[in-house]
Amino acid sequence: MGGRGFTPRLDFTSTRPIYLQIVDEVRRAIARGELRPGDRLPSQRDLAVQARVNPNTVQRAYREMELLNMTETVRGEGTFVAQNPVLIRSLRAEMAQEALQQFLQEMRALGFDGSEIRALVDQALTGDGGGGASRG
């Protein structure tokens, strides 16, 4: 998939600022390989129209991504996902950590301890995660 069709999914009921949500969505797309190095992002105006947000908000998001070295802007050509091999690796690692922390938090809130969580994960990974596991 090229970057031009990229449309961020934004949550207007979240307290996270919209420009940061746009940055998050691009990060996620890069980490998943939906956006590849060199892919062109939509123009700021097109993204604003698609996502129904203020063009100034998109401009702020694009500036932020530039500062984070996620993108490179070529004058008159557009904004591209940076050709930066470290970027994808670090974004993937970052997002893996986020997913992991979220998972652990949820499991602990449900009352599982470390060894139980490890056992459940092992079970699920070996594929025999059928309903045998019970608490305590």
Next chain:
Amino acid sequence: MDERRPLATEPEADGRGAPADGEGRPVLEVRDLVKRYPGAEALNGVSLTLPRGTVLGLLGPNGSGKSTLLKSIAGLVHPDEGEVRVEGLPVGTATKARVAYLPEVDPYYRWMRVAQVLEWTATFYDDWEPDRAEELLQFMNLRRDQKVGGLSKGQRARLRLVVTLARNAPLLLLDEPLSGIDLASRARIIRGLIGQFRGGEQSLIISTHEVAEVEGFLERVVFLERGRIRLEGEAEALRVKHGSLQALFEEVFA
């Protein structure tokens, strides 16, 4: 919960009658506006300042005074007290050329065709841009040969937006552009608006009670209640604090 900031509406001692092209000057200054109708007060001392290039949401329930405020700025209603200045000029013939106003109700004759509506409107305004009108017409899925009388409510709303946005006016006023319109037309109207709005040089006030639809587009908001400003602030700051403007709207007007 009062987010109102001090308003910078006091004109400098020597600022009266300043030339209209002052770059730093707010595009709109409203001061202590009062409008009484028989048996009711539509506006009860409203003051606000709009910096150039801003998208302002005028939010409030029906009857809160949104339409009266917009009409006062457009010069269609004469306030009983207070003052409105557009680009430094008191409301009058000169400001009407600088304000593009989208009324809540259709001003067109039913027998007119879309093309005639455009030609007719173009004769009134020097800032009419035919190419832009054409582009908007296509985006809004309207044809020049359609008759106004045969258009659906959503199509007529889209036509009003075409007519308003085809003008290169410094100040756009949209009165309830989404009210009572089907979802598909609403999405198209918002997208058309975002696509054509010339940030920086152009400023916009959009009145609505469909807050969720414009959540991402507004930069500042003013909540109006019974003719007074109940709350005013930066849209993003309010969103971060309250979750969404929609949630805040429900909280304020519960």
